Amino acid sequence: MKTLPTYLQGISRVVVDAAVADSPVAQRVREKLPHLTAEVLAEGEALSSGLAREDILYLKRYRGRFLRHCPGTSHYRCCGYQIVHIGENCPLRCSYCILQAYFQDRVLKVWANQDDLWRELDQAFSANPDRRYRVGTGEFTDSLVLEALTGYSRDLIEFLGSYPQVCLELKSKVVDLSWMDVVRDPSRVLPAWSMNAPAIADHEEQGECASLEERLAAARTCAREGFRVCLHFDPMIHFPGWQEGYARTVEMIFDHLRPEEIAYVSMGSFRHMPDLKRCIIENFPGSGYIHGEFITGIDGKQRLLRPLRVEQFRFLADALRRGGLDRQLYLCMESDEVWQAVFGRTPADLGGLYRHLMAQAFGE
Template identity: 65%
Template sequence: MASPEKIYIDQEVKSSPLALKIIEKLPAIPVEILLPGEDISQISAPSDSLTLYLKHYRGKFLRPCPGTSKYRCCSYRIIHIGENCPLNCSYCILQAYFQDRVLKVWANQDDLWTELDQAFSRDKEKLFRVGTGEFTDSLALDHLTQYSSSLINFLKSYPNVCLELKSKVINLSWMQSVSCPSQVLPAWSVNSPDIIALEEKGASSLEERLTAARACARNGFRVCLHFDPIIHYPNWESGYKKCVEMILDYLKPENIAYVSLGSFRFMPWLKKIIMNNHPQSTYIYNEFITGLDGKTRLLMPLRLKQFKFIANSLKHGGIFRQLYFCMESDLVWKEVLGYTPKDLGGLGNHLKRLTFNSDQ
């Protein structure tokens, strides 16, 4: 992973453990302290310059997953540790919000711990599925921040919480901090090898991801896999067939906690951004409609064909009860899997049972 060309630090967190740790690891990188009221967005920097910003964050750290009432959501909670990603995936929704190469990391971790303690201590019987891979990749900056290890150490006092680390890169250093493997779910996005090679610049290969997943399984962890986004492109069947075959070569069904399936979907304004940033990407010219949530989605017959193909391939390999859809309707669930989230007692409850191996 490339190192940043410059580090900006809010004055309030310049002496924080996280800031001191990163400065020690990157002694040759210039550092600029931002005074209260200074805005990094006003600082001129080349658009291709990778910058690290250690920020005193004042917003909410624990958030609900940004789903919609129009489709079935998984009731996942986000631990918000930063924004933006050093990878360069052509389809990434973050492009619509972050038009720069500034990697933001929240350095006021004491405030994070306080908020998490208040949420998780309120009812020790309430189970939480949480993760850090929504506004950034969970592991892409871990070689600098060790944020995952810090979270794992903090969460040891909260057996009602399970942390998912979702990534497209390989960094297993966090494993050294784990005392209870059932409290951590290492997770990787998976895709057709064709899509990974063409559309996920800077990310690890599928083989590398699955090798890491197998290493986790051999160390007592269950892993999660996310087919998201599933992309429609010429010869997609052979690409996703290869992906499933590789999964079955590296992992046993009992190694897997759950597998999500999500078709490529995007806010309408993202199309132009992809066209400008990634002119080689042709999947954005597929047959799309506007969904109930306002997002652009592949036509349902095309989605269903892809979903059925991948789901049936996984089922033949013994992976079935772990499957779920990300942001799809009951109609899709019924057509592909033969049941709806309601039949499972609600998707959020179902995934908590898979996560904690419980009936709660």
């Protein structure tokens, strides 16, 4: 049996809803974790996770909407992409992760009723055959962290192969390229990795994520296979030595990738609600950035003071521009004023952020 990645070795229980006990996802999990006998929950029975200190994998029959709008905010320039909701929670536990405020347990949920997912997606995409979609799965979980067990992204890519109007972004901090051989058209899949300063990747991402080098090496493999990749500097963190750190990461990017191999690069400053601050202080007492100079934004979230944000964004944008990127760069959840101060232009100058990123995603 192939050894599982270390970030999956902590799974101590598998629980499955009876309705999906024979689903392809459940069958794969059985094969990959033969030493764990799945507990089957009858219809209406709830999972009791107690105060589990180890990860529980829960294959669930999901009854909500799978295709959703990104929970961006109307107050700032939002990128307008849609989420394909495939599950919730993540075993990687980055110190800054918003999921620790959403899900205060160690239950990794996977929506195993994929037939319902396929039905909903088909209805949405077939009802609007002329509309293009930019979708991604990395909002409530990491897109690929459970891939070695579930093969979920592989299934999704195979399914979406019949819908050329859809571009799927797979956003991750691990390296798993096992989905690659089912891609029909590499221009419709955007592998994406989170980037940060090396000190943040080393100390705030808990050691089980792939290193920045490994992420960029995987991005290069994808680029050589004809994919364009995305990079996300989100959250950027203000810490002593941030200039050298982010400059080093930019150097590494251009050691691995040519500008034309990159579809887009986002930049977002660390932002948080009070709940997340409490979680970070409790769970990661060594993470000093949480005590930085924050101010409440019009969306109610705490964010770094604007002059400090602009300074960081400008520094990073200038370095990326020197490497040959320009129209690929965008800011996550920032106002026109901040855009202007960083890039000397607003999303309107690009035809609107939604349209611009759609064009970038589809390689126009």
